[in-house]
Amino acid sequence: MLTEQSAATVRATLPAVGAAIGEITERFYARLFAAHPELLRDLFNRGNQAAGTQKQALAGSIAAFATHLLEHPEQRPDALLGRIAHKHASLGVAPEQYAVVHEHLFAAIAEVLGEAVTPGVAAAWDEVYWLMANALVAVEKRLYEESGGPGTRAWEVVERIEETADVVSFRVRPADGGPVAGFRAGQYVSVGVTLPDGARQIRQYSLSGAPAAAERRFSVKRVHGGTAPDGEVSHHLHARVEPGDVLELSEPYGDLVLDAAPDTPVLLASAGIGVTPMIAMLAGLADAGHGGPVTVVHGDRSPADHALRADHEAYAGKLPDAAVHFFYERDAGPGHRTGLVDLAGIDVRPGTRAYLCGPLPFMRAVRARLIEKGVAPADIHYEVFGPDLWLAQG
Known part of the structure; x- marks a missing residue:
């Protein structure tokens, strides 16, 4: 997948990029949110940003993809791409957002590595990025076509079930009274809420009801942060959402799905x-x-x-x-x-x-x-x- 020249350059520079990836992602997110504060307010998980775990996820994805290109040049890492594409589709990520990420990510790489980022090094890593981005865009396009397009639908809460002291299930039905499509057992939905400070935050929750049900059910564990911030969306859902309230849900996504023949153990x-x-x-x-x-x-x-x-x-x-x-x-x-x-x-x-x-x-x-x-x-x-x-x- 990588050109021979780029593969040699990426192989030679991967240790240096890997060693600095934490600092690179730190600079990247600082630049991104300074230029686009609405992304932190309305798309990215503020709790994960505060705890630093989102930065680890980005770092891991870049390193994993580059390593796969070098070790298996004849294969496309479909499992790797599929997992993240499903997450992106559930959030409604659009193709043009990859260009925004590219701008700030490569500026951060140049800031951290300085003169080591020669035109040849920049071109090689640029090729890695766009191979990954274009592959994700293609998978996400297919997922949107299968689900009817990006976006959310209004669902009314019809029942709230206190499962345990820290887990609540919500049964929901379409607020427009329309039909409910089935889903594949194991999939999740994104749930969007508007918090008291006006931020719209999105979290994913697994569907915990039967796949063919006329309603949907998802279950939410209240996240106690300990040394990190408490889960603001889970606490909001536990404290404020009651029957009759309306939530915004994505279509179901996720690639951990049940797939077994009738006699398979x-x-x-x-x-x-x-x-x-x-x-x-x-x-x-x-x-x-x-x-x-x-x-x-x-x-x-x-x-x-x-x-x-x-x-x-x-x-x-x-x-x-x-x-x-x-x-x-x-x-x-x-x-x-x-x-x-x-x-x-x-x-x-x-x-x-x-x-x-x-x-x-x-x-x-x-x-x-x-x-x-x-x-x-x-x-x-x-x-x-x-x-x-x-x-x-x-």
Whole structure:
């Protein structure tokens, strides 16, 4: 994909760019938001910007894409591009925004690396950027065509369900009374809210209801920041949104989707709020009459903290060959296990397709154990919530 000359230049300069990528992205965002403050107010996640995690995500995406071009020049990194394209489409990113990013990113590179950015170096990295940008634009165009175009639709909240002390589910229906298209189990929607200071902030939440339902349901965990800021959108939804209110939702996006033949063994492993896409997958399997074995694994702090637990059990109960394994750090009670998720004593069938969602350390540990048990790496699919998207590639 890269020209031979650019590939040689990128290979030679990748260590220097990689070492400085944190400072480059710091300068990039400062320049971008100074020139376009509306992007921070109305598009970018202000909490992630304050915590610095969005900068890590951008750095990881650039480094991962450049490394792939060098190591696999004959292949396009479709999995890498697809994941970020779905996120962009859910936010309504437009092709012309890539030129804005390019302007400020390359100015930041020149500021940080100085004289090392010769015309040849600039041209090589310019080629990397536009290969990535144009590929993303093409994928996003296809996604928009499939979903009916970018933009949001008004949805009325018809029910608010207090799942746990920190998780609320919202059932919504189109405010215009129009039809509801199906979605693929595992997908998410962007939810846009206007905060008290006038900022319009957008967050993604997995759809946690059945894929063919006439309404949609998404579940929101209230984010307590600790050393970082609290989640302003999750707190807003928990504190202010009630039945009768109207929210702006995107069409469903996301590439962690259930895809298994009727007799394929399936394993669904989650932890914490990672349960949400797994509920939709279980509902999809039950509705489709899936006859193959299904192994359900979930870890949480306690049964009281296990959001959507009743649905977890009910949908699994509709399947003819399902095994359920819940792990709780405390108060496990009869029939469940105490401690962190451990696959050591769980039967994993040959040919299993596995879907994982939860904190990154949890998914890395589960993925490693599944590979030890003979599951092909290509059959292990996972979703990372938040801006550590690219860090999961390792």
